[in-house]
Amino acid sequence: MPDLTAARGTLRLPAQVHFGYGCRAQLPDIVAAYGRRVLVVTDPFLAATPQITAVTDSLCSAGLEVRTYSDVTAELPVGTLDAAATVARAHRAETILAIGGGSVLDAAKLIALLLAHDGPLSRYYGENLVPGPVVPVVAVPTTAGTGSEVTPVAVVSDPGRALKVGISSPFLVPAAAVVDPELTLGAPRGVTAFSGIDALVHAAESYTARSLDTDWSLPPPVFTGRNVLAQPIALQAAGHLGPWLPVAVREPSHRRARHQVALGALLGGVAFGSTGTHLCHAIQYPVGALTKTPHGLGTGLLLPYVLDTLRADPGVAERIADLGAALEHIPASEASAARTVARVAEINRTIGVPATLAEIGVGREQLSRMAELALKSARLLAIAPVEPDRDLLLDVIGRAHAGVLDERTAA
Ligand SMILES: NC(=O)c1ccc[n+]([C@@H]2O[C@H](COP(=O)([O-])OP(=O)(O)OC[C@H]3O[C@@H](n4cnc5c(N)ncnc54)[C@H](O)[C@@H]3O)[C@@H](O)[C@H]2O)c1
Ligand SMILES: [Fe+2]
Known part of the structure; x- marks a missing residue:
């Protein structure tokens, strides 16, 4: 008899999620339901594109009072968010429409x-520190990967x-998500590859997460x-x-591929938004800080090495094999954890994710510092499926640096 006390489930999602080519046509009605004074949040490049201007025009035509804030900058320095909030307050925004990649959605x-709540934002760093509901956000991704819309x-x-640093709270789940693959058609190759592989990492880490103890007399984490x-x-x-x-990376205007990747990214977001992520994300934080490389480049690069290490545990190996069966659409009898690792490494090669930390400029002497910094992500490490001590992190990081996957995987 399996341990049913460990078989828990919680999903927290936007009240409405729409997916499909053309679904952005719903936006005026969806946004109007949350208020008439709207702040559109986007970035400087996207603000000038015809798709985004068409969306803002459609809101104005529906009689909404729209102000656009388009100064979202990469990496989201906290100071820029205070400035954005000042603009939003001056407009007396009742709702926010976020259109952009993960950076824009996170900014919104x-x-x-x-x-809704007094700053500074640093008061809310960590988990469950947001005291109550925030202004409703309608989230419209233009990249397929982060899942931030859910x-x-x-x-x-x-x-x-x-x-x-992350701020995590059920109150930050957007009110509505509108995922229209059409908006991702223009995303450049690198953005498509790195945000797309991050979505696969979300699925993989969600599926291999450890069971935490459940105490239903307390709010779920x-x-x-x-x-x-x-x-x-x-x-x-x-x-x-x-x-x-x-x-999608090879043929950016392939409509079916964009549809599939946008759907995969949305579902990956639904999965990890409830479960959490673990080792690739914990190690990416220091990798990203040191190399200034995109989030998904780091998580994607690390994924084969993390899975290769995790498969030493027979229970986790089974789950990694399940993931491979899903990934390759093959029967369970043909799947194995080693095959999954090899397939993920092959996808990385095909889409241009660098194979090693050395390739992105990490020096050998930096590896132990990286492990120390990754250990600080206690929230992420708590759901890793094996004990994530310093030695395990150093092993993953060392192998990712040198490009060493287990021989059985390479074979
Ligand atoms: N909140 C979450 O759940 C979550 C999850 C994963 C990652 N993230 C965060 O998301 C951020 C990364 O997001 P991202 O990968 O979506 O990239 P991004 O939002 O940083 O955008 C990268 C670049 O792509 C451009 N771009 C976006 N859409 C485009 C389009 N359709 N056509 C042309 N150019 C386009 C942007 O203008 C920008 O220059 C990181 O800050 C990461 O920390 C958040
Ligand atoms: Fe991610």
């Missing part, structure tokens, strides 16, 4: 937080901290660990991404 969540987390950089409601969704995400991410 934090502006919504600052509109997740309870936003990540910022703070000049006072060595690593980027923001990130639940293994979660029976999220598991099938994580596998589904892998099934959409596996065959189609390489096609």
